[in-house]
Amino acid sequence: MAGLPVGHLSRYYLRPIRIWQRVRCAGPGTFIRKERNLRLNPINPQTEFTRACPRRAARHFVRPVLLFGLLTLLLAAVAFPARAQESPYIVTYDHYLEEPGSLEVEYFSTFGTQRARNDFHAFWAEFEYGATAWWTTELYFDGQTTFNDSTIFTGFRWENRFRLLQREHFINPVLYIEYEQTSGADKILKEVEGHDVEADYADPNAVARREHDHEIETKLLLSKTFNGWNIAENTIATKNVTGGNAWEFGYAIGASRPLALKASAKHCSFCPENFIAGIELYGGLGDRYSFGLHDTSHYLAPVVAWNLPSDWTLRLSPGFGLNDNSHRFLLRWGVSREFSGFGNAISRLFGGRQ
Amino acid sequence: MISKMTTKMTTKMGTLTATTTLTKMGSQSSAAKWIAIAILAIAAGANQAIAQSSDAPHFKKDVYAELSKAPKKAVARRNPLAQDPDAIVAGGKLFEQHCAECHGDMADGGKKGPSLRADEVQQSTPGALFWLLTNGVVRRGMPVWSKLPEPQRWQLVSYIKSLTPAAQPSSNSDKGSHP
Numbered sequence: 350m351a352g353l354p355v356g357h358l359s360r361y362y363l364r365p366i367r368i369w370q371r372v373r374c375a376g377p378g379t380f381i382r383k384e385r386n387l388r389l390n391p392i393n394p395q396t397e398f399t400r401a402c403p404r405r406a407a408r409h410f411v412r413p414v415l416l417f418g419l420l421t422l423l424l425a426a427v428a429f430p431a432r433a434q435e436s437p438y439i440v441t442y443d444h445y446l447e448e449p450g451s452l453e454v455e456y457f458s459t460f461g462t463q464r465a466r467n468d469f470h471a472f473w474a475e476f477e478y479g480a481t482a483w484w485t486t487e488l489y490f491d492g493q494t495t496f497n498d499s500t501i502f503t504g505f506r507w508e509n510r511f512r513l514l515q516r517e518h519f520i521n522p523v524l525y526i527e528y529e530q531t532s533g534a535d536k537i538l539k540e541v542e543g544h545d546v547e548a549d550y551a552d553p554n555a556v557a558r559r560e561h562d563h564e565i566e567t568k569l570l571l572s573k574t575f576n577g578w579n580i581a582e583n584t585i586a587t588k589n590v591t592g593g594n595a596w597e598f599g600y601a602i603g604a605s606r607p608l609a610l611k612a613s614a615k616h617c618s619f620c621p622e623n624f625i626a627g628i629e630l631y632g633g634l635g636d637r638y639s640f641g642l643h644d645t646s647h648y649l650a651p652v653v654a655w656n657l658p659s660d661w662t663l664r665l666s667p668g669f670g671l672n673d674n675s676h677r678f679l680l681r682w683g684v685s686r687e688f689s690g691f692g693n694a695i696s697r698l699f700g701g702r703q
Numbered sequence: 704m705i706s707k708m709t710t711k712m713t714t715k716m717g718t719l720t721a722t723t724t725l726t727k728m729g730s731q732s733s734a735a736k737w738i739a740i741a742i743l744a745i746a747a748g749a750n751q752a753i754a755q756s757s758d759a760p761h762f763k764k765d766v767y768a769e770l771s772k773a774p775k776k777a778v779a780r781r782n783p784l785a786q787d788p789d790a791i792v793a794g795g796k797l798f799e800q801h802c803a804e805c806h807g808d809m810a811d812g813g814k815k816g817p818s819l820r821a822d823e824v825q826q827s828t829p830g831a832l833f834w835l836l837t838n839g840v841v842r843r844g845m846p847v848w849s850k851l852p853e854p855q856r857w858q859l860v861s862y863i864k865s866l867t868p869a870a871q872p873s874s875n876s877d878k879g880s881h882p
Contacts, residue, residue, distance in 0.1 A: 434801075434850050434851055436850070443850075445846075445847070445850045446846065448804075448846050449815070449844045449846065450815070479846075481844065482839060482840075482841040482842070482843075482844050482845060482846045482847075483841050483842070512841060515838075515841045515842060516838040516839070516841070516847070517837055517838050517847055517849050574849050574850060576853070577852040577853070579850070607852055610852035610853065610854045610855065611784075611793065611852075611854040611855065611858065612793040612794075612796060612797050612854075612855050612858055613789075613793060614789040614792040614793045614796065615796075616796065622852075622855070689804045690804075693814075
């Protein structure tokens with residue numbers, strides 16, 4: 350030992366042999382970690398010290414992500430892919446529906462900051478099916494992890510979009526109708542409406558999940574694509590049917606454009622036409638009795654989508670709160686894959702002709 | 704509270720009957736009921752989509768008829784990429800990604816979409832094909848493709864116009880075959 354450099358000695362003695370003692374903390378499922386340094390250490394005589402409780406949420410963060418990832422990969426392995434030009438929007442809808450008979454499986458995450466409380470990671474799985482060229486139906490399953498709290502399932506949504514006009518027009522309207530059954534702990538922020546503010550998300554999960562919402566949500570989606578640019582505007586009206594709640598309103602506006610308008614002749618992952626960039630602006634507009642911008646939250650979020658030749662689409666969107674009622678920062682990302690032939694498979698199950 | 708639900712859905716293909724009995728209590732029953740309704744609706748939608756696809760031979764004529772509905776102004780439009788040597792190859796790539804699923808790998812028709820080598824298509828002007836691509840035939844299952852930028856739709860038109868008509872098999876494998 351005497352011949353070793355001093356720096357090496359320090360690293361040797363300061364690094365403890367880790368003997369864990371698990372002692373339950375005040376919070377459920379968390380433990381104090383005690384480490385005992387069994388090595389003789391002339392530099393630091395402390396032989397036992399305590400570290401902070403590990404975050405239980407960290408484990409729960411990984412588990413659902415892996416679960417959804419595995420589910421998606423499984424579906425990817427057994428179905429036929431079909432590449433589509435997916436829009437980059439995460440909140441805003443344009444007027445394009447799912448191709449008939451195709452199923453798009455999507456996973457989205459939202460990491461959000463929460464002032465004075467714990468940050469959260471909300472996530473949802475989305476199954477989007479093109480029933481016809483004018484009707485798309487979707488099923489969502491929501492969940493969230495609030496750090497230092499817990500991971501919970503927060504509800505489901507059933508969404509339908511109907512194309513109102515057969516052909517393309519100067520502005521193309523689509524009617525959106527959704528039923529959602531969620532708990533008060535739902536934090537996916539799929540849309541912002543009414544007087545939704547950051548403070549609404551501060552309650553611990555055990556408290557927030559006691560509230561059950563049954564909401565009917567309607568949207569008028571207006572969209573236009575011109576010179577490669579897509580401009581979309583969504584007007585939102587929501588009614589919580591469980592109580593005597595007023596209609597609540599919100600908006601979402603988006604603009605996006607592929608980085609190149611012409612397709613290149615070769616198959617490539619990094620060709621500019623595979624990337625679509627844009628921006629979203631969304632927020633609440635109060636309710637029937639107090640319509641307007643006061644006590645509402647608003648967000649501005651650049652978005653980018655990467656349509657991979659290997660049939661996957663990746664989306665990324667850092668969002669920024671525009672006032673004190675908004676979460677300061679939302680980081681959203683998503684992965685999706687479209688499967689053609691799903692309609693055929695279901696039809697065969699029910700005895701349909703081919 | 705016992706909720707019992709029987710849903711019958713009739714499509715062009717026949718009758719799809721699904722009987723779901725839910726016997727759970729309270730809100731769980733309500734949630735299960737809504738999920739069941741959603742799944743049945745999706746299944747009905749799938750059945751409907753297949754009904755459309757299996758009708759392909761019947762709506763083929765209608766789809767071609769759509770080409771004649773293109774406005775004169777649209778029909779008269781010229782393909783700005785007609786002289787672009789890469790347009791056909793790029794259009795072939797786009798066809799493979801977006802169109803082959805319904806129209807077949809060789810564009811000679813599939814379960815859902817008619818042949819694009821038919822005379823009705825090959826004798827149409829590039830402008831009429833562009834118009835049809837842009838607007839789709841929504842009630843017959845062809846989606847609108849205006850989400851593809853204009854140059855990409857023109858590339859697709861270049862590829863479609865390069866296809867050899869069905870009655871005259873191609874001697875040039877580069878021209879008529881799938882890329």
